[in-house]
Amino acid sequence: xxxxxxxxxxxxxxxxxxxxxxxxxxxxxxxxxxxxxxxxxxxxxxxxxxxxxxxxxxxxxxxxxxxxxxxxxxxxxxxxxxxxxxxxxxxxxxxxxxxxxxxxxxxxxxxxxxxxxxxxxxxxxxxxxxxxxxxxxxxxxxxxxxxxxxxxxxxxxxxxxxxxxxxxxxxxxxxxxxxxxxxxxxxxxxxxxxxxxxxxxxxxxxxxxxxxxxxxxxxxxxxxxxxxxxxxxxxxxxxxxxxxxxxxxxxxxxxxxxxx
Amino acid sequence: xxxxxxxxxxxxxxxxxxxxxxxxxxxxxxxxxxxxxxxxxxxxxxxxxxxxxxxxxxxxxxxxxxxxxxxxxxxxxxxxxxxxxxxxxxxxxxxxxxxxxxxxxxxxxxxxxxxxxxxxxxxxxxxxxxxxxxxxxxxxxxxxxxxxxxxxxxxxxxxxxxxxxxxxxxxxxxxxxxxxxxxxxxxxxxxxxxxxxxxxxxxxxxxxxxxxxxxxxxxxxxxxxxxxxxxxxxxxxxxxxxxxxxxxxxxxxxxxxxxxxxxxxxxxxxxxxxxxxxxxxxxxxxxxxxxxxxxxxxxxxxxxxxxxxxxxxxxxxxxxxxxxxxxxxxxxxxxxxxxxxxxxxxxxxxxxxxxxxxxxxxxxxxxxxxxxxxxxxxxxxxxxxxxxxxxxxxxxx
Ligand SMILES: Cc1cc2nc3c(=O)[nH]c(=O)nc-3n(C[C@H](O)[C@H](O)[C@H](O)COP(=O)(O)OP(=O)(O)OC[C@H]3O[C@@H](n4cnc5c(N)ncnc54)[C@H](O)[C@@H]3O)c2cc1C
Numbered sequence: 001x002x003x004x005x006x007x008x009x010x011x012x013x014x015x016x017x018x019x020x021x022x023x024x025x026x027x028x029x030x031x032x033x034x035x036x037x038x039x040x041x042x043x044x045x046x047x048x049x050x051x052x053x054x055x056x057x058x059x060x061x062x063x064x065x066x067x068x069x070x071x072x073x074x075x076x077x078x079x080x081x082x083x084x085x086x087x088x089x090x091x092x093x094x095x096x097x098x099x100x101x102x103x104x105x106x107x108x109x110x111x112x113x114x115x116x117x118x119x120x121x122x123x124x125x126x127x128x129x130x131x132x133x134x135x136x137x138x139x140x141x142x143x144x145x146x147x148x149x150x151x152x153x154x155x156x157x158x159x160x161x162x163x164x165x166x167x168x169x170x171x172x173x174x175x176x177x178x179x180x181x182x183x184x185x186x187x188x189x190x191x192x193x194x195x196x197x198x199x200x201x202x203x204x205x206x207x208x209x210x211x212x213x214x215x216x217x218x219x220x221x222x223x224x225x226x227x228x229x230x231x232x233x234x235x236x237x238x239x240x241x242x243x244x245x246x247x248x249x250x251x252x253x254x255x256x257x258x259x260x
Numbered sequence: 261x262x263x264x265x266x267x268x269x270x271x272x273x274x275x276x277x278x279x280x281x282x283x284x285x286x287x288x289x290x291x292x293x294x295x296x297x298x299x300x301x302x303x304x305x306x307x308x309x310x311x312x313x314x315x316x317x318x319x320x321x322x323x324x325x326x327x328x329x330x331x332x333x334x335x336x337x338x339x340x341x342x343x344x345x346x347x348x349x350x351x352x353x354x355x356x357x358x359x360x361x362x363x364x365x366x367x368x369x370x371x372x373x374x375x376x377x378x379x380x381x382x383x384x385x386x387x388x389x390x391x392x393x394x395x396x397x398x399x400x401x402x403x404x405x406x407x408x409x410x411x412x413x414x415x416x417x418x419x420x421x422x423x424x425x426x427x428x429x430x431x432x433x434x435x436x437x438x439x440x441x442x443x444x445x446x447x448x449x450x451x452x453x454x455x456x457x458x459x460x461x462x463x464x465x466x467x468x469x470x471x472x473x474x475x476x477x478x479x480x481x482x483x484x485x486x487x488x489x490x491x492x493x494x495x496x497x498x499x500x501x502x503x504x505x506x507x508x509x510x511x512x513x514x515x516x517x518x519x520x521x522x523x524x525x526x527x528x529x530x531x532x533x534x535x536x537x538x539x540x541x542x543x544x545x546x547x548x549x550x551x552x553x554x555x556x557x558x559x560x561x562x563x564x565x566x567x568x569x570x571x572x573x574x575x576x577x578x579x580x581x582x583x584x585x586x587x588x589x590x591x592x593x594x595x596x597x598x599x600x601x602x603x604x605x606x607x608x609x610x611x612x613x614x615x616x617x618x619x620x621x622x623x624x625x626x627x628x629x630x631x632x633x634x635x636x637x638x639x640x641x642x643x644x645x646x647x648x649x650x651x652x653x654x655x656x657x
Contacts, residue, residue: 031284075281190285192320192333199278 001054001112001152001174004105005045005078007038008060009069010122017122019225034069037117039187040180044147045115046077047185052152054112055079059104062091067203074198075190081201082108086208092123093218098131103211105136112152116179118143126179133177141170141178274572279338286321286346298352301478302626305470309358309392309434317389322363326371330379331387337579341572344517348524351623353630354479356521361430362386364517365638366393366439369455369506373498382437382457394435396426396458396484397507403427404643406441407450407504411486413442415493420444420456422489425468428637432482433467435460441507444500453503457495464489475629509584512591514638516574519594522634523567526598526605529627530560533609536616547612556608563601570594589651596644599635606631 011017015030034042042058049056057080058073060066070081084104090096105111114136119126126142133140141159148169149158155174160167162181190198208215238253240246254260275283293315301307316322317331324339326332333339340363347356370383385391402408411424422442429438437459445452458465469483498506534557537547547553574590606628610617617624635641649655 033284071281072284075285189289189319190281191318192282192324192335192339195278195281195285196333199276199281 001052002108002110003045003049003052003054003056003113003115004108004111005038005041005056005058005073005115006060006101007042007058007066007069007073007117008035008062008120008122009033009066010035010120013121019227023224023226025225032065032068034072035117035120035122037119037121037182038069038073039117040182040184041115041117042073042076042078043185043187044180046188048113048115048147048150049079052112052150054152057082057108059084059101059108061085061089061097061100061104070203071198071201072190074201075194076188077194081203082206083203084206084208084211089208089215090218090222092222093220094125094128094131095219096215097128098135099213099215100208100211101128101132102135103208103213104206105132107206107211112155112174112176113150113157114138114175114177116177118179118181129177129179136175136177139172139174139176141172141176144178144180145184147178147184272569272572274338274576275342276338279342282339283342283346285319286343287349289316289319289321290346290350294355295351298350298355298478301354302352303477305472305477306433306480307355307358307478309362309431312355312358313362313389313392315389316359317387322359322389323387324363326367326383326387330371331384332371337575340517341520341575344520345524348521349528352476352478352626353521353525353633354476357476357479357633358431360514360517360521361395362393365510365514366395368513369497369510370439370457372509373455373502373506374457375494378457378495378497385436391436392431392434394429394431394438395510396429396432396438397441398427398429400425400427400483404640406507408448409441409443409453411440411442413440413444413454413456413491415444416490418493419490420493420496422456422458422464422486422491424486426484426486428471429482429484430479432484433470433480438484439497441503444496444503450504452501453507454500455497455503455506456491457497458486458489458491462489462491474632475626476633477629508588511639512584512587513578515591515595515644516571516578518634518638519567519574519591519598520571522598522602522631523564523571525627525631526567526602527561527564529605529609529624529631530557530564532623533557533612537612540614540616553612557612560601560605560608563604567594567597567601570597585651588647592639592644592647592651595634595639596641596648599641599644602631602634 009032011027012030012033015027017027020026045056056078058070058078059082060070061084066083074081084100105114116129130140143162144159145162146160148160156171157174157176158171160169238246238249240249320333321343323332324335325337328334347359350356367383367386386393397406399409413420413422437457440456440458441453442456443452444454464487466485467482468485471481473481537553540547571594574594577587577590610624610628613622613624616622
């Protein structure tokens with residue numbers, strides 16, 4: 001059984017991201033990193049593939065910039081990496097994205113499980129995950145906190161999901177698509193040997209025609225980016241004779257401002 | 261700061277894409293596995309080296325330039341450079357020092373001159389992070405003057421019987437074995453010494469004291485005493501009587517490694533100070549608006565940049581297997597200069613932090629304490645000058 005996971009390169013979370021004069025999103029010369037949420041899905045893919053004696057493949061959809069995330073994934077220990085790209089593919093349109101993703105999963109073949117990180121830190125979206133499941137026509141299990149059992153022979157999965165204020169245990173038939181939470185595992189650091197292997201790897205690129213799909217017209221259109229309006233910060237020092245008095249005044253102010 | 265890597269590595273920026281991937285991994289390790297705990301370890305006066313080294317060993321961080329038969333990775337010198345640059349950014353200098361002892365001080369001679377059996381038994385587990393090791397040269401009455409050590413190893417059949425004492429031994433309270441420099445024949449000069457691997461569970465091995473220090477608090481430093489300790493002769497590294505030479509050779513990589521970590525730590529200290537003085541206001545403007553502060557910090561960055569290139573030159577000599585004297589000459593210059601630079605950086609940066617810099621909670625105060633060691637440990641500045649003078653032919657005719 002094959003396990004597939006997706007990743008992408010995103011600006012480092014500490015980078016200062018802004019829109020430049022040309023309306024492009026920039027982050028100076030700060031490094032890109034593998035989407036932090038994906039560290040967990042990558043780790044889980046490695047672990048689960050090992051458990052079922054299968055293979056784990058990582059896919060990125062996008063330009064060459066995403067090779068970095070793919071190399072990081074290979075260095076962690078994923079068995080194979082593929083990049084999907086064709087001019088005209090609009091990665092900001094989740095339906096476009098999901099159509100390409102589902103076709104790529106089908107091309108990998110014999111896939112029992114697709115694992116996603118909870119979301120991507122740059123655009124903050126997760127709907128591409130659900131749309132991929134829909135395009136594949138597979139079961140979707142989101143916010144998985146633990147995979148309790150993955151049974152390749154009987155083609156079932158048992159997971160623990162996080163709900164607000166509780167947990168839910170679910171079983172489902174494979175193939176399935178899941179998204180996993182931070183804390184499901186402890187992602188490993190790329191080892192020296194992993195890095196050596198990854199840096200030598202040639203990453204194949206699959207075009208849309210390789211995947212045999214023609215894309216529908218994008219259902220959304222990116223009009224432009226803009227910076228957030230600069231917020232004026234007003235500082236106020238809270239006076240009071242005792243710490244208690246200061247705290248009470250602070251609470252009052254916070255209630256007034258509807259922060260509490 | 262220029263973080264872009266040129267396409268082709270060269271002497272001024274020798275790193276490839278693969279090296280930079282490795283840098284990211286070590287940096288993440290330092291940020292997540294070390295920095296969150298350094299306050300706790302500083303407080304405790306010791307760090308859990310068995311745990312830390314196990315993790316590092318599994319990632320291949322400890323044996324980079326060592327042969328793969330012994331748990332190493334056969335990597336080029338630039339990976340070692342990166343490891344030490346990134347460790348140099350750790351929040352407490354005691355941790356990189358512990359790693360430096362393990363990979364750059366206690367093990368090089370064993371790797372180069374040790375028997376197959378000795379390497380399998382002690383080198384491999386050290387590089388895989390299963391054993392912690394220490395280097396024991398300095399004695400209560402012999403530091404700079406290594407040739408005057410008195411610890412004796414007397415032959416008795418196929419064992420050495422060892423008596424004596426070692427001082428200021430890093431990792432000394434938790435090491436599984438030490439690389440010991442001892443006298444194996446009569447006389448009191450540099451001839452007649454040998455390096456011997458001593459397992460610390462040998463009867464007669466005593467940790468007499470854990471020392472309290474000015475800085476590098478997270479590193480444990482011990483006084484060791486040996487009372488009729490019996491160690492197999494087969495634990496000797498290489499030839500009898502060559503210990504002093506092996507040790508002097510072993511010092512080279514140690515000095516370079518120290519210089520690399522020191523340079524990275526100094527750069528971090530200056531860049532942190534730039535950030536602080538941009539935020540702190542006095543007389544209606546940020547501190548850094550004062551040209552005096554800009555110029556002082558600019559000067560330090562210039563020194564750091566020059567030091568970095570000297571370090572890289574030294575690394576490239578090692579990578580190219582340059583004649584030992586030339587490596588020694590440049591490594592000694594690196595060590596001398598970095599020790600002085602760190603003192604200058606610590607003093608200048610702390611000054612610009614003002615009272616805040618004097619507070620324990622501010623990292624620069626720890627840096628101020630930690631940085632002082634480099635001009636003393638691993639051969640004092642004056643000893644570096646002695647070596648440089650000798651190699652430059654300055655002895656009186
Ligand atoms: C925290 C710490 C960790 C250490 N870890 C280890 C370890 O793991 N293993 C180990 O073997 N040793 C270790 N050492 C010992 C260290 O290498 C010695 O302290 C160092 O070599 C200096 O020796 P000394 O302290 O005996 O100083 P001394 O030899 O007494 O010298 C004192 C000072 O005199 C000056 N001086 C000495 N000789 C000359 C000269 N010829 N000309 C001019 N001036 C001179 C120098 O300024 C020197 O600093 C450690 C030391 C410290 C402080």
